[in-house]
Amino acid sequence: MQKSENIISIEHVSHSFGDKTVLDNINLVVGKGEFVTILGPSGCGKTTLMRLIGGFLKVSEGKIVIGGQDMTETPPHRRPVNTVFQKYALFPHLNVYNNIAFGLNLKKIPQAEIKKKVMQVLKMVSMTDYEERDVDSLSGGQQQRVAIARAIVNEPDVLLLDEPLAALDLKMRRDMQMEIKAMHKKLGITFVYITHDQEEALTLSDTIVVMSNGKIQQIGTPTEIYNEPANAFVADFIGESNILNGAMIRDNLVEFAGNEFECVDSGFAPNEPVDVVVRPEDIYIFEMSDKAQFSGQVTSCIFKGVHYEMMVTTPEGFEFQIQDYHSFTPGKTVGLRIKSNDIQVMKKERLCNTFEGTIIDKGQVRFLDTNFPCDEAVGFPVGTRVLVSVEFGDVVLHDNEEDGMLQGDVDFILYKGNHYHLTIVTDDNEHIFADTTDIWDEDDRVGVTIAPVAIHLTNL
Amino acid sequence: MQKKFLTFLGRRRNWSIPYALFLVFFVVIPLGLIVFYAFTNNEGQFSFSNFRKFWMQPEAMNTFIFSVGIALITTFLCLVLGYPAAFIMSRMETRSTKLLVILFILPMWVNFLIRTLATVALFDFLSLPLGEGSLIFGMVYNFLPFMIYPIYNSLLKTDRSLIEAAQDLGATPRQVFLRTILPLSVPGITSGIMMVFMPVISTFAIAELLTINNIKLFGTTLQENIYNGMWNYGAALSLVMLLLIGITSLLNSEGSSKTAEEGGLI
Structure with a gap:
């Protein structure tokens, strides 16, 4: 693997839908010929990142350079990138041959040459003799092969693969993994592979980029990621x-x-x-x-x-x-x-919950857009900005959201041997961390309370 | 007895009996009668005389050709006006489309005779002559929603990822339209054409009202014959029209049988 030249560099890219930030200051460099996997649970922003590289979404902030050229504003049809879409996105009105020849036809390449190239890739994906077939008559695995052929026939600098194997059964997936890896070796082009399947990532990649909550958690080789996870999230997610x-x-x-x-x-x-x-x-x-x-x-x-x-x-x-x-x-x-x-x-990423707050009166402090009764508030003048800290174990969760002083959803659960460490995302998209021995499920709706004695204040 | 009735109801198949009866009495038997009348003369004897009459009589034949011409022009105009409208609607945000769709459909809530009478009044008010022009205007006005809706439907069902795939493979916005969006909306176009062409060819009320009976369409000829008790000749003319409609739908379904389920109303 040569890392001499960078084919993609993503600099300080952020993206948001409305007021929800899905990508937060992403920096990523992909070397020429590398097999890079972007790995993360659903909703971590990996698909958004792929769509930004492909040009299907406009970058809100930051810069994307592909092949040495600033492509931040370039529309998809002028990027040296081809994509294998998650649900294949084969053209139902064209047969296998014309699906694969679609890109070449647009480039006005002579028909004889197109034919030669199409036959070559069909052979490469073991789909010879299928060129006249209707794409609807193909099995999932075969459609997948056609989708890959349609992308690589254009000889792009970068091939994006968006969870290409997600719809296949386990055995088929294993076989296709091997084929994709072999294909990467043979073609020598850069593969950027999106998946939520950690095993797939470990098997295929030169480099894995682990993402969560719109941020890159760790970048490393499969061995590095597995043996030296950067944080508890990566450790929990990989293996x-x-x-x-x-x-x-x-x-x-x-x-x-x-x-x-x-x-x-x-x-x-x-x-x-x-x-x-x-x-x-x-x-x-x-x-x-x-x-x-x-x-x-x-x-x-x-x-x-x-x-x-x-x-x-x-x-x-x-x-x-x-x-x-x-x-x-x-x-x-x-x-x-x-x-x-x-x-x-x-x-540790954090030792306790910390929020910025304001003293409301002798017995109350306001943070997370909520007034909390607080014993320590007595010691501060009204209106003081304070740093609020709450131990993970002092955050109390209620089944009935009405019982809480504020409401949120359980976003991430980490088992710590004798208790669970929960990440709660409030309706205002703030994070509260709680330690509990009760069993919750992800996406559970919970009410949150904090006892007046458990809220600790220091001057900001 | 009651138990027997319940088991009878229990069989899903039996639920279709009422409709099957309806079909027999109001579709199959009338069709049979039309064929019977068309191939018999006044005395009830088998004969081709009705068709011979249609073939030989230049008036009926001319009306027929004229009607087909009007139907073709109307369909073409509806397509030219309807496709862009459907395309724009399918691209818009859901909230604003709902309003637009209602605006397009709204005229259909008003009875089409009343609508046509209103059109006549409008032409009068603007002192425009009633004739071919007003006829085509009335037809297009009446049948445009039938063109827009199926096209809009099939455009809406077009998978966005197909458009992205085309862009990804190097298609400019123009090429994306010509090579993916347009061919993928063919089922919608086909149903739209059917929905407009078929009724236009057989309509007579619009022609009567909008041209003060100056222009005769095939539907009018047909209606006059039946009205005047010329059952046999009228049935033969109906059969000719049915044949024409049948041929158009056959031609349509030939091309789109594969994608028929993906769009359109038919």
């Missing part, structure tokens, strides 16, 4: 993982789940709170012996084909997901061990 709250006691020693572990991370302040990630396959599970660093009781064991997936609860009440080739029956007490370099320590 299975145990994510726990911990504290960095000193360099190379971290405490989590009630035990101390050797690790290979350093550069944190003493006792700094951190997020710790351990992959399920990196925890050694064995009959209880003195080799154990800590112990636990197996609560469930499921056969997953190659390995067993077990849930183990420690005496301190932390739950671990563990994958191993050996099974242990539920109820059994087992020994557990984690190697120092299998522990990934991450800086």
Whole structure:
């Protein structure tokens, strides 16, 4: 992979629909010939980013350079980019041959040459003899191949693929993944691949761009992303993982789940709170012996084909997901061990909720567009701007949204071994983070309250 | 007894019986009667004399050709006026289209005879002559919504991603229209043409009112014959018209049977 030349560079691109920001200051550089995957859950802005690169949407802010030229304002038909659309978007009024020849016909290339090129790509996608077929008569996989052929026949500098395999069944998807990878190698052009499927991203890419909430969370090779996730979101999204709250006691020693572990991370302040990630396959599970660093009781064991997936609860009440080739029956007490370099320590993004607020009167502070009764408000003159902080555990969620002082939707749930860390998005698009042991589902509508004693104020 | 009745009702198939009866009495039998009358003479004997009369009588033949001409012109004008309107409507935001669609459909809420009488009054008021011009104006005015609606429907159903795909493959806005939007709206155009051409060819009331009976259309000839008790000849003329309409719909469905379900009203 040569990174000598950049084919796409996206500089400070933001985009919003109405007052909802879907992309927030995106910076991304794609090298020539690279296979880049933009990965993220639905609604993270990846499709918007693709549509901006393709030119189907106008950039609200920022700059897009393709092939060394500023293309921010260039309409799609003048960009050296071709797209494989999610639902194929084959022309129903044209047969396979004319679908593929569509772009070449527009370029006024001699018919003989068009024919040669179409036959070549048909061969490449293993669809020879299908040129006269009606596109509606093709299966999903075949339509997919035609869609790819229609794009690559134009020999673009960049091929955009928008979740091209999402509609195919698992086996077909696996086969197509291999073919797409082979195609990338053969064509040597840049592929920008959009997907929400982390396995697909890990299999195909040279570089993965993990996105969430309109921001890039991490850019790296598949190995980097998997082994050294930048934050809890990436760790949770890519593969299975145990994510726990911990504290960095000193360099190379971290405490989590009630035990101390050797690790290979350093550069944190003493006792700094951190997020710790351990992959399920990196925890050694064995009959209880003195080799154990800590112990636990197996609560469930499921056969997953190659390995067993077990849930183990420690005496301190932390739950671990563990994958191993050996099974242990539920109820059994087992020994557990984690190697120092299998522990990934991450800086916490935030330690508590912080908001900007104003003192309303002796007993109330206003933030998140809501007046909250607050004990500490007594100590501040009315009208003072203050920094409000609320511990994650002090945010109380109610099933009945009417019971809350303000309302929001559960946006993201992270299991932390003994509790859930929830991201609540309020109706004003503000984020509140809450720790809870109750089980919520994503998109649940909740009411939020905070006790007067739990609201802490400092001068801004 | 009651139980039997309930099981009878329980069979979904049986629900179609009322309509089947309606079809037999009001479609199949009348059609049979038309064919029977067309191929018999006054004495009820089998004969081709009615068709021979139509063929030999220049008046009826000329009216027929004239009617087809008027229908073609009306259909063409409706298409030329209707397509851009449908196109613009399909591109607009939903909220404003709803209003526009209602505005286009609104005249259809008024009985077409009243509408036509109003047109006559309008021409009088503007002291414009009643004749071919007013006839075509009246036809276009009456049947334009029937052209716009199916086209609008098929344009609305056009997948936006197809337009994006065309842009992506290098099509300029003009090429996008000519190579994707237009061919994809053919089912709508086809139904629009059918919806306008068929009624225009058989209408007589509009012609009567808008030309003060100066211009005869084929529908008028037909109506006069039936009215004057010339059942056999009238039936033969109806059959000729049915044949023409049948041929046009056949020609239409030939081209669009594949995409028929994607747009239009027929």
